[in-house]
Amino acid sequence: MESIKKDVMELLKENSRTSAADMAVMLNAEEQAVLEAIRALEDEKLILKYTAILNEEKLADSHAVTALIEVRVSPMREMGFDAIARRIYRFEEVESVFLMSGAYDLMVLIKGDSMRQIAFFVAQKLATIDGVLSTATHFVLKKYKELGVVFETAEEEVRLPVTP
Amino acid sequence: MRIEDRVAAHVAQVPPSGIRKFFDIVSEMKDAISLSVGEPDFVTPWNIRENAIYALERGRTHYTSNSGLMELRELICQYYHQRFGVSYQPGQVLVTVGASEAIDLAVRALVEPGDEVLIPAPSYVSYEPTVALAHGVPVPIPTSAADSFKLDPQVVRSLITPKTKAMVLPYPNNPTGAVMGREDLLALARVLEDTDVVVISDEIYAELTYGADHVSIASIPSMFDRTIVINGFSKAFAMTGWRLGYAIAHPALLGAMLKIHQFTMLCANIMSQYAGVEALRHGLDSGFASVDAMRREYDRRRNYIVAGLNRMGLTCFEPRGAFYAFPSIQSTGMKSEEFCEKLLYAKQVAVVPGTAFGSFGEGFVRISYAASLENIKTALGRIEEFIEGR
Numbered sequence: 001m002e003s004i005k006k007d008v009m010e011l012l013k014e015n016s017r018t019s020a021a022d023m024a025v026m027l028n029a030e031e032q033a034v035l036e037a038i039r040a041l042e043d044e045k046l047i048l049k050y051t052a053i054l055n056e057e058k059l060a061d062s063h064a065v066t067a068l069i070e071v072r073v074s075p076m077r078e079m080g081f082d083a084i085a086r087r088i089y090r091f092e093e094v095e096s097v098f099l100m101s102g103a104y105d106l107m108v109l110i111k112g113d114s115m116r117q118i119a120f121f122v123a124q125k126l127a128t129i130d131g132v133l134s135t136a137t138h139f140v141l142k143k144y145k146e147l148g149v150v151f152e153t154a155e156e157e158v159r160l161p162v163t164p
Numbered sequence: 165m166r167i168e169d170r171v172a173a174h175v176a177q178v179p180p181s182g183i184r185k186f187f188d189i190v191s192e193m194k195d196a197i198s199l200s201v202g203e204p205d206f207v208t209p210w211n212i213r214e215n216a217i218y219a220l221e222r223g224r225t226h227y228t229s230n231s232g233l234m235e236l237r238e239l240i241c242q243y244y245h246q247r248f249g250v251s252y253q254p255g256q257v258l259v260t261v262g263a264s265e266a267i268d269l270a271v272r273a274l275v276e277p278g279d280e281v282l283i284p285a286p287s288y289v290s291y292e293p294t295v296a297l298a299h300g301v302p303v304p305i306p307t308s309a310a311d312s313f314k315l316d317p318q319v320v321r322s323l324i325t326p327k328t329k330a331m332v333l334p335y336p337n338n339p340t341g342a343v344m345g346r347e348d349l350l351a352l353a354r355v356l357e358d359t360d361v362v363v364i365s366d367e368i369y370a371e372l373t374y375g376a377d378h379v380s381i382a383s384i385p386s387m388f389d390r391t392i393v394i395n396g397f398s399k400a401f402a403m404t405g406w407r408l409g410y411a412i413a414h415p416a417l418l419g420a421m422l423k424i425h426q427f428t429m430l431c432a433n434i435m436s437q438y439a440g441v442e443a444l445r446h447g448l449d450s451g452f453a454s455v456d457a458m459r460r461e462y463d464r465r466r467n468y469i470v471a472g473l474n475r476m477g478l479t480c481f482e483p484r485g486a487f488y489a490f491p492s493i494q495s496t497g498m499k500s501e502e503f504c505e506k507l508l509y510a511k512q513v514a515v516v517p518g519t520a521f522g523s524f525g526e527g528f529v530r531i532s533y534a535a536s537l538e539n540i541k542t543a544l545g546r547i548e549e550f551i552e553g554r
Contacts, residue, residue, distance in 0.1 A: 011464075161190040162186050162200040163203055
């Protein structure tokens with residue numbers, strides 16, 4: 001079970017739409033065993049969500065802006081950074097929150113419809129949270145690669161069609 | 165003067181490659197799915213490409229020593245020790261322009277006119293011509309699906325004559341996907357021990373075995389001195405176009421090979437050698453994690469393709485190595501070439517007729533699973549339609 005779970009994770013991570021039947025053939029296993037592995041991975045919260053990576057630049061009506069915000073905070077007694085992190089990640093604009101080593105404490109990845117909207121969020125919501133000492137906002141200008149996917153045109157097939 | 169007659173007879177007699185005709189037809193077709201490619205569908209990992217670029221930037225554009233960069237030869241020794249448990253000194257390693265050159269050097273260093281070289285059949289297309297071009301006599305050792313395309317030591321024994329100089333041992337095998345395990349090799353060694361036959365062990369697919377790890381015949385003590393190990397970077401590191409290979413052998417044999425290499429090739433190209441250094445150094449540091457990931461990926465495609473072929477009645481022996489399935493097409497009543505040609509025209513799927521690998525390949529086709537799962541799926545669907553629609 002453990003080894004089939006590992007294989008299933010690897011296959012789903014590459015393509016979460018791979019069918020259980022196909023995975024069973026590839027792994028030389030029963031389809032039922034694959035289905036059980038998927039169920040177990042979901043139950044154990046090892047798989048949290050199945051999603052799609054969108055190429056937002058191709059969406060004509062999208063003006064989506066991504067920003068990366070460095071946040072310095074003063075940790076709270078007994079709670080450390082967790083309480084503040086929680087107050088931040090509950091905003092739905094916030095995509096990711098990481099606790100960092102180095103010059104600042106939290107890295108917040110945020111998505112908005114415009115730079116104005118993000119600026120507003122930082123000024124009104126983020127900077128005003130108790131314990132937030134300072135913020136520095138960096139806007140993303142262009143995405144080259146995200147979650148392992150390269151956005152530029154991939155290298156094309158250049159193999160000869162028949163070789164010995 | 166007829167200019168054609170000026171070509172040396174032994175060259176003129178070598179038949180052209182059996183897959184050439186196919187190549188020409190497939191190249192013309194727009195939407196053909198090709199499962200006839202003998203190279204990885206992965207691009208060389210970026211760290212390896214990057215190191216070659218770095219070598220260029222530092223002006224590494226000169227000749228290297230004839231034997232190859234010392235750094236690379238040392239890494240090859242570490243690699244063979246760590247991955248296959250065989251210990252060599254850098255002085256026993258010769259870096260070549262692809263494993264193909266290494267095979268040619270081994271054959272030319274050993275063979276005198278009329279000497280016989282045993283070659284398992286079916287096998288890779290180059291061995292027979294290489295022997296013939298060296299004025300040797302290729303002697304096929306028949307293998308069959310019933311024996312999992314392994315060598316039968318008794319058959320080998322029966323083919324050995326006083327003229328037998330060497331034997332090519334190409335496992336994991338292209339096109340059959342057969343491997344020879346330790347027990348198989350020990351049985352073969354018992355036959356060879358009583359003879360003077362030198363073994364040319366082509367281990368280019370050594371990293372691509374499924375189920376059990378590759379065993380080199382050089383790891384058998386009685387075979388160590390008489391084995392010329394041939395390997396390269398093409399299949400394990402997806403580096404076919406770099407043309408980087410190597411031979412490892414007893415100094416007496418390697419010295420003879422080096423002599424031919426230094427006067428004909430001088431050295432393997434230096435950018436490729438630096439790429440090879442990175443491939444092995446990174447691999448040794450990371451426990452060859454990316455090679456293992458690639459193997460897992462091939463293994464899944466292999467299961468998929470073998471199950472699919474067997475389901476549609478193209479009986480397929482389970483390949484244990486390389487990236488080829490070699491199903492029998494006898495149930496269709498067609499000859500190999502006829503099958504491949506009709507399949508190509510009717511369904512735009514290219515596979516290679518078994519006869520491209522010698523007459524013992526009749527009744528089989530080679531299907532490469534170095535292709536995306538998407539293409540494999542579509543191609544299997546089309547092959548099934550082709551068989552049912554006849």
